[in-house]
Amino acid sequence: KAGVTQTPRYLIKTRGQQVTLSCSPISGHRSVSWYQQTPGQGLQFLFEYFSETQRNKGNFPGRFSGRQFSNSRSEMNVSTLELGDSALYLCASSLTGGSGANVLTFGAGSRLTVL
Amino acid sequence: GEDVEQSLFLSVREGDSSVINCTYTDSSSTYLYWYKQEPGAGLQLLTYIFSNMDMKQDQRLTVLLNKKDKHLSLRIADTQTGDSAIYFCAESIDNQGGKLIFGQGTELSVKP
Numbered sequence: 164k165a166g167v168t169q170t171p172r173y174l175i176k177t178r179g180q181q182v183t184l185s186c187s188p189i190s191g192h193r194s195v196s197w198y199q200q201t202p203g204q205g206l207q208f209l210f211e212y213f214s215e216t217q218r219n220k221g222n223f224p225g226r227f228s229g230r231q232f233s234n235s236r237s238e239m240n241v242s243t244l245e246l247g248d249s250a251l252y253l254c255a256s257s258l259t260g261g262s263g264a265n266v267l268t269f270g271a272g273s274r275l276t277v278l
Numbered sequence: 279g280e281d282v283e284q285s286l287f288l289s290v291r292e293g294d295s296s297v298i299n300c301t302y303t304d305s306s307s308t309y310l311y312w313y314k315q316e317p318g319a320g321l322q323l324l325t326y327i328f329s330n331m332d333m334k335q336d337q338r339l340t341v342l343l344n345k346k347d348k349h350l351s352l353r354i355a356d357t358q359t360g361d362s363a364i365y366f367c368a369e370s371i372d373n374q375g376g377k378l379i380f381g382q383g384t385e386l387s388v389k390p
Contacts, residue, residue: 167320193374194376196375196376196377196378197344197378198380203360203377204370205380205381205382205383206321206366206368206380206383208330208377210319211363211375211377213375213376218375218376219374219375219376219377221377237298253320253321255320255321255376257376264326264328264370265309265321265370265375265376265378266321266323266326267321267376267378269320269322270320271318271319271320272319
């Protein structure tokens with residue numbers, strides 16, 4: 164069974180640009196969550212999508228957005244990049260993300276560097 | 279509010295037991311999790327415990343939960359050099375779906 168696949172693994176952008184990251188969940192998983200990991204702030208929840216709808220949202224500015232497609236694949240977009248957006252962006256999928264233990268399976272992450 | 283705290287570093291000798299501690303503040307936590315992150319990799323789920331349980335054992339891993347004190351610990355028996363990694367505790371809140379609140383992570387260093 165393939166795991167959670169994130170692309171690209173590494174990318175470098177300059178301030179003001181925008182970036183799109185992609186996440187393919189485990190087959191059959193309908194919930195996809197995104198997290199930002201930085202040395203200073205640690206792991207912070209960005210948002211969660213389930214059945215193409217944003218179900219939960221963290222405390223990030225509107226420059227951070229996402230979407231989910233009918234095949235459960237998800238993308239996140241960051242517009243007008245700032246130096247502080249440099250981070251490892253982790254995607255995680257789960258079956259439903261509803262009640263019960265929320266067993267998230269994480270991808271390897273997309274490491275974004277903003278110059 | 280939601281907050282999860284962990285000590286940042288732990289160093290042990292190979293073969294010893296490691297105990298990683300975590301405290302959380304939200305009393306509506308439903309499940310508590312332990313994840314492991316190796317360099318350059320994502321997070322790997324090690325184990326989780328329902329908030330109404332006191333203890334869970336899974337091979338070399340033992341999780342203890344003191345709900346009254348909101349204290350969670352992960353004990354790794356017979357620690358090996360391959361256990362060197364960053365360990366995160368996390369909590370989920372009822373009806374918050376895929377949102378987990380993570381601690382800062384404890385870097386475990388295992389010396390031969």
